[in-house]
Amino acid sequence: MAYRLTLPILILITTLTLAACAPQQGANPAGALSAASDDEPTKVVISIGYIPDIQFAPYYVGIEKGFFAERGIDLVIQHRQETDGARLLGTGEIKFAVLSGEQVLLARQQGLPLVYFFAWYQQFPVAVAAKADSGINSIEDLAGRSVGTPVKEGASYIGLEALLGAAGLTDDDIDLQTTGYAQVETLLTDRVDSVVVYVANEPVHLEAAGEEIVLLPVSDYANLVSNGLITNENVIKNEPELVRAMAEAFAESLRYATDHPDEAFEMSKKFVEGLNDPANEDIAREVLARSTELWQGERYGMSNPEAWENMQEVLLSIGLLDSPLDLEQAYTNEFVP
Amino acid sequence: MQIGLADRHRQSKAERATHAAIPWGRLLPVLTLILFLLGWEAVVRLGAYPAFILPSPARVAEKFVAVALDGTLWRHLGVTLVEVLGGLAIGVSLAVVLGYAVAKSVAIERALSPYLVASQAIPIVAIAPLLVIWFGPGLLSKVLVSALIVFFPILVNTIAGVRGVSQDLRDLMRSLQATPWQVFTKLEVPAAMPVLLAGLKVGATLSVIGAVVGEFAGSDAGLGFMINLADGQYDTARVFVGVLALIMLALSLYGAVGLLEKRALRWREAGK
Numbered sequence: 001m002a003y004r005l006t007l008p009i010l011i012l013i014t015t016l017t018l019a020a021c022a023p024q025q026g027a028n029p030a031g032a033l034s035a036a037s038d039d040e041p042t043k044v045v046i047s048i049g050y051i052p053d054i055q056f057a058p059y060y061v062g063i064e065k066g067f068f069a070e071r072g073i074d075l076v077i078q079h080r081q082e083t084d085g086a087r088l089l090g091t092g093e094i095k096f097a098v099l100s101g102e103q104v105l106l107a108r109q110q111g112l113p114l115v116y117f118f119a120w121y122q123q124f125p126v127a128v129a130a131k132a133d134s135g136i137n138s139i140e141d142l143a144g145r146s147v148g149t150p151v152k153e154g155a156s157y158i159g160l161e162a163l164l165g166a167a168g169l170t171d172d173d174i175d176l177q178t179t180g181y182a183q184v185e186t187l188l189t190d191r192v193d194s195v196v197v198y199v200a201n202e203p204v205h206l207e208a209a210g211e212e213i214v215l216l217p218v219s220d221y222a223n224l225v226s227n228g229l230i231t232n233e234n235v236i237k238n239e240p241e242l243v244r245a246m247a248e249a250f251a252e253s254l255r256y257a258t259d260h261p262d263e264a265f266e267m268s269k270k271f272v273e274g275l276n277d278p279a280n281e282d283i284a285r286e287v288l289a290r291s292t293e294l295w296q297g298e299r300y301g302m303s304n305p306e307a308w309e310n311m312q313e314v315l316l317s318i319g320l321l322d323s324p325l326d327l328e329q330a331y332t333n334e335f336v337p
Numbered sequence: 338m339q340i341g342l343a344d345r346h347r348q349s350k351a352e353r354a355t356h357a358a359i360p361w362g363r364l365l366p367v368l369t370l371i372l373f374l375l376g377w378e379a380v381v382r383l384g385a386y387p388a389f390i391l392p393s394p395a396r397v398a399e400k401f402v403a404v405a406l407d408g409t410l411w412r413h414l415g416v417t418l419v420e421v422l423g424g425l426a427i428g429v430s431l432a433v434v435l436g437y438a439v440a441k442s443v444a445i446e447r448a449l450s451p452y453l454v455a456s457q458a459i460p461i462v463a464i465a466p467l468l469v470i471w472f473g474p475g476l477l478s479k480v481l482v483s484a485l486i487v488f489f490p491i492l493v494n495t496i497a498g499v500r501g502v503s504q505d506l507r508d509l510m511r512s513l514q515a516t517p518w519q520v521f522t523k524l525e526v527p528a529a530m531p532v533l534l535a536g537l538k539v540g541a542t543l544s545v546i547g548a549v550v551g552e553f554a555g556s557d558a559g560l561g562f563m564i565n566l567a568d569g570q571y572d573t574a575r576v577f578v579g580v581l582a583l584i585m586l587a588l589s590l591y592g593a594v595g596l597l598e599k600r601a602l603r604w605r606e607a608g609k
Contacts, residue, residue, distance in 0.1 A: 083571065086571065087390060106571060107389075110388065110570070110571040112387075152562075153570065154569055178474050179469070179555055180466055180554050180555025182470045191473055
């Protein structure tokens with residue numbers, strides 16, 4: 001009889017022992033730049049969502065041209081789900097991530113101490129696309145029509161909500177459907193009247209498929225904070241020079257990728273499988289060109305307070321934020337070169 | 338050595354005495370659960386894990402009650418249940434029919450076996466997005482994913498069950514000039530039922546996984562959708578609620594098949 005209790009007690013002892021050995025929350029080992037010798041760049045992981053793609057050309061350029069290394073950073077890119085990257089950053093497991101701005105607010109609501117320190121995209125990259133002959137030429141035309149969104153969360157959905165809000169519409173005024181990340185196929189097969197897309201991505205594929213489309217960019221109607229470089233409060237407090245170095249290196253990478261698109265494309269081939277395939281080259285170059293347009297602004301890296309206010313307003317209106325946050329804690333322009 | 342009636346009486350009395358001495362044995366699973374929850378709480382507190390990494394059992398319970406009370410949990414559970422039942426209906430039907438055909442015909446077995454085995458090798462996670470593209474983001478694609486994942490275990494068990502029928506019994510039926518329909522209904526179905534129902538238990542739990550994978554690929558309702566949405570909002574407690582609901586759904590289906598098994602196989606107990 002006694003033996004039946006042995007296993008649960010053993011599990012409990014094991015659990016308590018493991019818990020006692022767990023690393024302290026938010027532990028921050030010695031600053032990355034000082035951990036290695038002065039001659040060796042220090043390995044710094046940055047989490048990026050999605051998969052290796054030509055849209056991340058500035059990072060590849062920065063690594064290949066040595067813009068990070070000359071500032072003591074051996075940048076290592078890890079691709080994973082955006083939210084997983086945010087969680088790892090929130091616990092201090094990694095020091096940097098690339099996230100869309102609304103993720104910072106959603107994360108901070110749940111206690112993740114994330115801080116947005118470099119605005120990569122100066123324009124919100126989401127739009128609604130429809131076939132040219134669909135009769136959809138404005139946001140108001142979406143009323144009563146079907147709109148496919150990949151998921152009901154993230155930048156795509158939030159961008160759609162901002163777009164609808166600009167015309168005084170809500171989800172109830174449209175036939176909102178979830179398509180998964182198959183917007184191109186869904187629109188081409190007429191399963192929906194319109195789809196939410198990334199301006200620099202799906203429209204290129206639709207046009208390459210011979211489809212004439214109408215694009216309703218969110219940025220034409222609302223100024224919202226978009227993709228940027230994120231760190232956490234601990235890193236800012238304990239390693240501000242690392243954050244500054246990241247911002248400077250990325251600004252230089254961004255500038256170089258913008259001014260040398262062909263070279264940026266060639267450098268990206270090392271990081272993105274499939275770019276070597278001539279069948280993909282034209283589309284990929286067009287994606288890079290359209291992405292580059294979204295990165296341009298008055299000054300690389302500057303966050304616009306109005307964009308943050310607008311984003312918070314959208315999140316509050318659709319119930320993703322319970323109450324307003326202190327936006328001054330969510331972003332900073334302190335490290336923008 | 339023959340066991341007499343007196344020995345049997347003494348045995349059952351001894352067994353009854355043993356059971357009476359350990360009535361609390363039924364509480365052991367509850368005790369285990371309590372210990373597990375205490376261990377979980379200890380891990381959270383001692384490790385100082387924030388809620389977005391590992392919420393405490395109390396936080397999960399609180400979230401569970403909130404989501405249950407506002408109806409969200411039942412709405413999503415209902416959608417997933419429909420997908421699961423649809424997947425089971427299609428998957429089981431196809432598998433039983435094909436399994437019987439394969440078991441009875443060497444030619445059909447040779448023609449279909451490689452492809453049936455290949456169907457098991459299909460990575461569901463990879464094919465689910467394709468099914469959403471081909472069949473749309475509605476109910477059908479999720480039902481098909483669920484059916485796909487259920488198909489192979491039921492197929493294998495059907496084949497094993499039908500082939501496991503004793504040749505002596507088949508010879509007996511033949512000697513009694515039983516028709517093929519009588520052989521099927523009076524011999525093959527009852528004889529194959531234990532193995533088939535064992536496969537159905539496995540299939541029932543797998544069907545839940547299939548439905549959730551389908552929802553992850555593209556949906557706007559269901560427990561998988563609820564988990565995805567919660568993950569997107571860093572609401573890990575709500576993710577746990579979704580997982581808990583899925584576990585409860587899978588266990589309920591498993592139990593339902595168990596009851597069906599008990600009822601369908603009553604004849605085995607009666608014969609003892």
